[in-house]
Amino acid sequence: xxxxxxxxxxxxxxxxxxxxxxxxxxxxxxxxxxxxxxxxxxxxxxxxxxxxxxxxxxxxxxxxxxxxxxxxxxxxxxxxxxxxxxxxxxxxxxxxxxxxxxxxxxxxxxxxxxx
Amino acid sequence: xxxxxxxxxxxxxxxxxxxxxxxxxxxxxxxxxxxxxxxxxxxxxxxxxxxxxxxxxxxxxxxxxxxxxxxxxxxxxxxxxxxxxxxxxxxxxxxxxxxxxxxxxxxxxxxxxxx
Numbered sequence: 001x002x003x004x005x006x007x008x009x010x011x012x013x014x015x016x017x018x019x020x021x022x023x024x025x026x027x028x029x030x031x032x033x034x035x036x037x038x039x040x041x042x043x044x045x046x047x048x049x050x051x052x053x054x055x056x057x058x059x060x061x062x063x064x065x066x067x068x069x070x071x072x073x074x075x076x077x078x079x080x081x082x083x084x085x086x087x088x089x090x091x092x093x094x095x096x097x098x099x100x101x102x103x104x105x106x107x108x109x110x111x112x113x114x115x
Numbered sequence: 116x117x118x119x120x121x122x123x124x125x126x127x128x129x130x131x132x133x134x135x136x137x138x139x140x141x142x143x144x145x146x147x148x149x150x151x152x153x154x155x156x157x158x159x160x161x162x163x164x165x166x167x168x169x170x171x172x173x174x175x176x177x178x179x180x181x182x183x184x185x186x187x188x189x190x191x192x193x194x195x196x197x198x199x200x201x202x203x204x205x206x207x208x209x210x211x212x213x214x215x216x217x218x219x220x221x222x223x224x225x226x227x228x229x230x
Binding site for chain 2: 004
């Protein structure tokens with residue numbers, strides 16, 4: 001089965017500092033990769049996605065992620081964090097199938113932003 | 116407004132009392148899915164549906180049923196809820212097809228407590 005690992009359960013950064021959230025996946029073929037953000041009490045919102053092509057993808061809210069096949073990684077980055085970025089972040093991989101697509105999520109990384 | 120709606124948003128029930136959580140989307144998506152979110156475990160897929168009358172099990176289907184009689188609706192049924200089904204539930208929909216995976220759009224969540 002596919003799997004997604006987010007090794008950092010919780011990260012604290014200062015406002016204005018840079019951010020990198022790690023994501024490693026296990027998947028045999030070229031993966032469909034996603035980053036979602038969940039603010040407290042809210043549903044999940046898509047930040048960005050990677051299907052193919054340029055390995056550096058840009059998303060909303062100033063986030064970007066880089067797909068590295070050799071490392072099976074899809075790390076999320078932001079050059080300057082804002083207090084409103086405090087949330088839970090989930091990495092996910094999608095698996096195509098004629099019988100239906102399955103999605104696998106990491107356990108999430110909780111981000112705290114300190115002034 | 117394009118959206119996924121879930122009802123109810125909060126539900127407290129007792130062991131063994133059948134319940135249904137409704138999910139509806141207005142984006143004409145063929146793919147719909149249910150997840151549960153538990154602390155430290157991230158989101159886990161319960162069931163998914165590629166189209167009307169086509170459903171399949173995800174990673175954690177035990178104790179749940181679904182149906183897809185209309186394209187826009189995908190209810191989650193707990194025939195005999197147990198306390199270990201206390202969780203936060205999300206419905207999602209997507210333009211995903213069998214050969215291509217697209218991002219999912221999530222509902223606001225349903226917090227279920229089974230006593």
